[in-house]
Amino acid sequence: MSDDKRRKYSEAEKTAIFDGEFMPHIDSMYNFGYRLTFDEDDAKDLVQDTYLKAYRFINSFEKGTNAKAWLFRILKNSFINEYRKKSKQPAKVDYQEVETYYNSDNVNYQQTSDLRAESVKDMLGDEISNALNSLAVDFRTVIILADLEGFTYEEMSKILDIPIGTVRSRLHRARNLLKVKLKGYAQDMGYETEEEEDL
Numbered sequence: 001m002s003d004d005k006r007r008k009y010s011e012a013e014k015t016a017i018f019d020g021e022f023m024p025h026i027d028s029m030y031n032f033g034y035r036l037t038f039d040e041d042d043a044k045d046l047v048q049d050t051y052l053k054a055y056r057f058i059n060s061f062e063k064g065t066n067a068k069a070w071l072f073r074i075l076k077n078s079f080i081n082e083y084r085k086k087s088k089q090p091a092k093v094d095y096q097e098v099e100t101y102y103n104s105d106n107v108n109y110q111q112t113s114d115l116r117a118e119s120v121k122d123m124l125g126d127e128i129s130n131a132l133n134s135l136a137v138d139f140r141t142v143i144i145l146a147d148l149e150g151f152t153y154e155e156m157s158k159i160l161d162i163p164i165g166t167v168r169s170r171l172h173r174a175r176n177l178l179k180v181k182l183k184g185y186a187q188d189m190g191y192e193t194e195e196e197e198d199l
Contacts, residue, residue: 006059014058021067022054028068028149029075035144036079038133049082050075066155073159076141131181139174146171 009017029050033043053074054061061070132140145151145159156171157164 007062009059009063013063014055017058017061017063017067018055021061021063022051022071025068025071026051029071032072032075032144032149033079035132035148036076036137036141038129046075046078046082049078053078069151069155069159072145072149072151073161076159080137127185128182131178131185134181135174135177138170139177142167142171143174143178 029047033046156167
């Protein structure tokens, strides 16, 4: 952003924006970071880095606009810049945590108004985690933003800095890739696939 478009917030205004507009999204930011990295410590580092950058560049933020999308874009850029270097290493999934939650007798699915998003966020099975994690980061990111976080195409376009048409195309391809990866798992779980329905 050019200097003439930068705002000049007072310290009190910066604090109010940070506390009132940025901090309410910290849980979503952690969930996004975790789904990108599949590592608790890396996700925490990403969130910390995001909030440090958000405060540092707060004069680039227009008060009252979509803070969540702005923060997600910072986190996404931090992930691309810092964590893509690790892409040659196998991704980490905390299987113990997933299994503990998945096998819990106390799982209450009525705790959330968005059952789809919460159930996927909180209890991704090993197969689903592996399938999502095996997608290229560009495809994984659009699934997270659209299906877990509920961003619109327009918001995703701004976060990812790509045209809306590219967002739609990438999301379509990502969902198809995930579908292919999960086909065998679905059959093992007793679900009929399209091929079986045609028989």
